[in-house]
Amino acid sequence: MAPRREQEIFSATLGLLAEKGYEGLTVEGVAERSGVNKTTIYRWWPSKAALLAAALIEADVLTLDPPDTGSLRGDLEALVGQVAALLTRPPAADVAVAALGAAVHHPELADVARRFFADRLAREERVFERAGRRGELADGADPMMIMDLLGGAVWLRVVFRGLPVDEGFAAEAVRTVLGGVSPERPRDLD
Amino acid sequence: MAPRREQEIFSATLGLLAEKGYEGLTVEGVAERSGVNKTTIYRWWPSKAALLAAALIEADVLTLDPPDTGSLRGDLEALVGQVAALLTRPPAADVAVAALGAAVHHPELADVARRFFADRLAREERVFERAGRRGELADGADPMMIMDLLGGAVWLRVVFRGLPVDEGFAAEAVRTVLGGVSPERPRDLD
Structure with missing residues (x-):
């Protein structure tokens, strides 16, 4: 996946987490906000927790x-x-x-x-x-x-x-x- | 209020917090579990937050x-x-x-x-x-x-x-x- 697209997914993930908490964070929501297909996201990160882990560790905002x-x-x-x-x-x-x-x-x-x-x-x-x-x-x-x-x-x-x-x-x-x-x-x- | 009754209210408050989280903690629930009338509880602690503060500071379990x-x-x-x-x-x-x-x-x-x-x-x-x-x-x-x-x-x-x-x-x-x-x-x- 292109680094810029990945950062968009991470940014959508962390934004949703901050706004809605972990309960309100969904892969559907991340797909919608980042404009990336849900199945593409699942291909790279098999669960909401895996996506959040990657976002926390690799997102520019927390570097x-x-x-x-x-x-x-x-x-x-x-x-x-x-x-x-x-x-x-x-x-x-x-x-x-x-x-x-x-x-x-x-x-x-x-x-x-x-x-x-x-x-x-x-x-x-x-x-x-x-x-x-x-x-x-x-x-x-x-x-x-x-x-x-x-x-x-x-x-x-x-x-x-x-x-x-x-x-x-x-x-x-x-x-x-x-x-x-x-x-x-x-x-x-x- | 008698110290022993107060500890029963605190114990019910902290038990409900641990089991159901802050969202699930209600003065009704504390009244039910402790057997103390809801209006009595409100007379001593005017809100859920006030009750929780008193319980955290004064309950024996966290002394x-x-x-x-x-x-x-x-x-x-x-x-x-x-x-x-x-x-x-x-x-x-x-x-x-x-x-x-x-x-x-x-x-x-x-x-x-x-x-x-x-x-x-x-x-x-x-x-x-x-x-x-x-x-x-x-x-x-x-x-x-x-x-x-x-x-x-x-x-x-x-x-x-x-x-x-x-x-x-x-x-x-x-x-x-x-x-x-x-x-x-x-x-x-x-």
Whole structure:
């Protein structure tokens, strides 16, 4: 399938998800909105969940461009900013919050969420490889743990506490994870 | 209202939420299941959202008993374990995941989620007050940030990645937040 047509299908899929929720998302609806025949869509993606998984991972709107600022601190602050934007700025926020909310309620979407986060971690790992080469990471530091702490904090702050996440939050979250909160060591490396 | 009767209403509210979702939760249903008159329920809680907020914050099933192990590390590991249990062990997990999932989709529940997390943080703050008195916290360390990093990581790992969260996870998450991942300082304080 031509990449441009594929993006049109993904865009229709995510638009319908954001507007109508997972219950209201149908392959018929995607066919109608994208102007692509329903049987063509089914030939590429055998189910609604498969189509949604592909759209979440490959749609341009949710693409993660791993930052390369020259320092682990800068890269992590940029990643926190990307997660915050994903959860707060339309149209990505409507899609991301609808998809992640749906994953909680629909067991058949659990695998979609898993694949989405595995894909993002694979991209984010470049940040940690570069940091490792620059000697900025302690031995045994775990990229998944670092991203779960930072990404989870953004989710909790934005979605559950309803509080804003700004550059000050990103700097403080990253400072905490890089330096820790124990007094035995100075917290700020700058 | 008698505390025991109140707990019966809360239990009916959370049970219906877990079984039928927020859409399927009605004050009629709560009245039927708890055997308490509908008008009595409305006299105490003027809306479905108000009833759910009270149930989430005051029901015994979700009560948070802040740990007091004698060290910040021990207390934080216990708190991570409590959050993990809340999100994985029935019946609390069915309630918590349904409530938090619903908060994503229903703007009128945003305030309920905010109150739930504010209430929990107020309880958790005792852990940080004791740690501060013991000299275990760096100046300026922010309890809300620490809890959002740790609680968010559990949420992301359990709900979105579908991965288990065990004692090893709790220890590693707490070690990361206490000691940081920068190599300038040894990671393990033990």
